[in-house]
Amino acid sequence: MTVGPLDDRAIGTSILPADAYTDPAVFAAERGAIFERRWVWAGFTHWVSAPGSSHPVTVAGRPLLITRGLDGVLRVFHNICRHRGMVLSEEPSTRKRLRCPYHYWTYDVDGGLCGTPYWDRSKGSAPDEATRDALALLPVTHAEWAGMVLVSLGEPGRPLGEALAPLRERWAPVDLERLHLAAEDTYEIAANWKLVVENFLDFYHLPFVHPQVGPAAAALDIDDVMLADDILGGCYPRGAAGKAAKTSSPLPMFGDVPAALRDRQDIFCVFPNALVFLEADWFQVIGFEPVAADRTVEHMAVFVDRTAAGPEFEDARKALSAVLFEVNDQDVPILERLQRGRSSPAADRNHLLPHWDQITARFQVLVASALEGVDE
Structure with a gap:
């Protein structure tokens, strides 16, 4: 659906105050109210492409572990040894077993407990089968879509398929099962996560910060679109x-x-x-982890069709990826200057424009609504 004009709440004022981008207490509240209660991006499926591989990630400050079992099934676990709670793995691995460095408890990549040295203080002792099963790694609700791994730390309000239904329907003619990774990179940005989203959804800045995408007239050619309250863009x-x-x-x-x-x-x-960008022949994802009120880690991946994986398309893949990474590189200093600006109370008087900032306003309302009643 096309987005209508801003309401009175949004015009000429800030929906989110400046300290919503700088206050650690607000950041903590967002983790609890948003990132622990919704489906969130956690990583990419290609991080664990080989059976027996694992990749640690962090969601809402919680250490998680994405694995690919020897059976080829992708799983997600809390990255915590069941004995004393030590983080089990801190680096991507292709080992078939994961060993806690504290007491050498060992787990298969499917989460099963398989080694507990000196269980009852005798050499070669081990727990019984029921105890072993009860001490497996704790699973995390997860789903896969378009090369991404999404997780729900709590009880999801609805299945991911239902949450994504409007976007999946819109993209039904595009076969996202054909994705092939062309390139990826990681960005550490000294800015609040909300500014990362707002900048991604801000089409007004394109001709000024990214002149390679075309003149100002190009930005006028975009339609604001909301497929659902939580799928918004252009x-x-x-x-x-x-x-x-x-x-x-x-x-x-x-x-x-x-x-x-x-x-x-x-x-x-x-x-x-999850920030997604689709054309008929390429797909870009920026998934990010909010680390602190003023720090966000982005993981950007560019995908092409699997038939473009061969050497005859190498130059084209590189050229495409170079352009897309250049655009993201140009945004980094902009985001960091936006963050520094939020240290001023004058930022409470930002003036949202009805002809440009409809999507930004909808995003800010979404955040504000999630936080309502958190302190009550």
């Missing part, structure tokens, strides 16, 4: 901003994409921390 129906990311050697599309969608660009935030 669409270039004619791919105006995508011209800079086109390559001299065209890339294959994701399956049989209808002609009407072949020049369209979709840019969405899947609230709270």
Whole structure:
């Protein structure tokens, strides 16, 4: 649905005060009210592409572990040894077993407990089968979609498929099972996570910060779109901003994409921390971890169709990735200056524009609504 005009709450004022971007207490409240209660991006499936691999991640400050069992199944666990609660793994691994460095308890990548030295103080002793099963790694509710791993730390309000239904329906003609990783990078940004989202959804800045995407007229060609309260962004129906990311050697599309969608660009935030960018022949994801009130770690990945994995498309993949990474590089200093600006109480008087800031306002309302009643 197309977004309507801003209401009186949003025009000429700040929906979120300046200290919402700087106060550690607000940051802690957001972790509890948002990142512990919703489906959130946790990582990429290609991080554990090989059976027997594992990759530690952090969600809402909690250490988690993404694994790929020898059976090929992706699983997510709390990254905590069941004996004394030590973080089990701190580096990606391709070992089939994970060993706690404290007392050498050992786990299979499917979470099963398989080693407990001197269990009853005698050599070779071990717990009985029921105890062993009870002390397996604790699982985390998770799901996979479009190369991403999403988790729910609490009881999810609805299945991920239902939450993503509007976006999956919109993208139904695009076969996201065909994804092949072209490139990825990590960014450590001295800015609040909300500014990362707001900047991603701010199309007004494109011609000024990213001149390679085209003149100001290109930014006028975007339609604000809300597919649901928590899937919001914009669409270039004619791919105006995508011209800079086109390559001299065209890339294959994701399956049989209808002609009407072949020049369209979709840019969405899947609230709270998956920023997705789709054209018919490439897909970009920025998944991020809020680390502190003034620090965010971004993980950016660029995907192409699996038929573009060969050497004949290497130059095209590199050219595409270079353009997309350049755009993100240009945003980093902007985000950090925005963060420094939030240290001023004058930032409470930011003036949202009805013709440009509808999506920003909707995002801020979404955050504010999640925090309502937290302190009550």
